[in-house]
Amino acid sequence: MHSRRNALLLLHFTVFIWGFTGILGKLIQEHQGTFQLVYTRTIIAMFGLALGAIWLGRSLSPRTPDLKQYLLTSLIITAHWITFYGAIEISTASIAVACLSTSTVFTALLEPFWFKRSIRAYEVVLGVVVVAALLLIFGLESGYREGIIVGTFSALFSAWFNIVNAVLIKRGDALRIGFYEMAGASITMCIFLFFTHDLPLPLWELPTATIGWHLLLGLVCTSFAFVAGIMVMRQLSPFTVVLTVNLEPIYTIVIALLIWGSEEKLRLGSYLGIVLILACLFVNGWLQRKRGNEEIVEPDPLTQG
Numbered sequence: 001m002h003s004r005r006n007a008l009l010l011l012h013f014t015v016f017i018w019g020f021t022g023i024l025g026k027l028i029q030e031h032q033g034t035f036q037l038v039y040t041r042t043i044i045a046m047f048g049l050a051l052g053a054i055w056l057g058r059s060l061s062p063r064t065p066d067l068k069q070y071l072l073t074s075l076i077i078t079a080h081w082i083t084f085y086g087a088i089e090i091s092t093a094s095i096a097v098a099c100l101s102t103s104t105v106f107t108a109l110l111e112p113f114w115f116k117r118s119i120r121a122y123e124v125v126l127g128v129v130v131v132a133a134l135l136l137i138f139g140l141e142s143g144y145r146e147g148i149i150v151g152t153f154s155a156l157f158s159a160w161f162n163i164v165n166a167v168l169i170k171r172g173d174a175l176r177i178g179f180y181e182m183a184g185a186s187i188t189m190c191i192f193l194f195f196t197h198d199l200p201l202p203l204w205e206l207p208t209a210t211i212g213w214h215l216l217l218g219l220v221c222t223s224f225a226f227v228a229g230i231m232v233m234r235q236l237s238p239f240t241v242v243l244t245v246n247l248e249p250i251y252t253i254v255i256a257l258l259i260w261g262s263e264e265k266l267r268l269g270s271y272l273g274i275v276l277i278l279a280c281l282f283v284n285g286w287l288q289r290k291r292g293n294e295e296i297v298e299p300d301p302l303t304q305g
Contacts, residue, residue: 021097101134130276
């Protein structure tokens with residue numbers, strides 16, 4: 001019980017940190033495009049994880065049967081970040097992070113396949129409520145339709161890689177998983193940017209403020225938070241993790257309002273949407289405790305997709 005409580009506390013702290021990713025992304029996009037941003041973020045995160053492994057005396061040996069899975073998952077993560085920051089670029093930070101709430105529905109539908117269990121009705125219901133809350137917050141305004149579509153694809157990729165990581169953490173180390181996923185993502189972006197002749201300037205040639213934003217995004221919001229987000233899956237289900245991540249839009253919206261004011265201003269109905277998201281978190285926690293310890297059958301990731 002205590003380990004689950006500690007995992008929930010760590011998860012909520014991690015989600016609070018993730019609340020800054022959209023803000024930092026928008027600040028960085030004043031000097032870098034979406035693809036360059038993702039490339040720089042993954043490079044910094046990879047080196048941050050390597051330094052963390054050295055400091056903790058952890059092995060990053062590639063000798064693991066799941067290495068191929070780590071690298072394949074990195075492609076999903078890359079797609080998630082490209083669509084996430086793309087949604088920010090064509091709409092607003094608030095729109096992009098709020099669209100991540102739809103990952104709850106995607107997780108409720110995908111998780112049973114990976115964990116070989118039946119779909120739980122309450123997960124689908126809570127997921128639908130979260131989507132309804134998203135519609136209440138933003139009302140599908142015509143000016144943001146493209147951003148909402150791209151942001152929803154980002155949510156799909158988020159649900160997908162979180163479920164895969166929930167499988168991988170049962171048999172691997174969070175630091176090693178994170179390192180190889182970041183390495184795969186950075187290599188993918190490097191190859192793409194090389195052939196499009198769009199490689200970014202070296203970090204030290206960017207404005208000082210942008211360097212600071214990049215280091216915060218890469219080391220704190222990615223290296224630390226990414227590994228922490230994987231670690232908590234030892235005690236928590238992917239659905240619980242993804243549902244809790246729905247607090248991220250709330251944190252981002254508040255921070256964005258403080259920084260950009262009217263540019264990020266929400267409609268009156270958004271407050272009801274925020275209350276609905278918080279209510280879903282409470283209901284999910286209560287139902288999980290009622291169910292007791294979750295019995296999860298460990299699947300073999302090598303036989304999945």
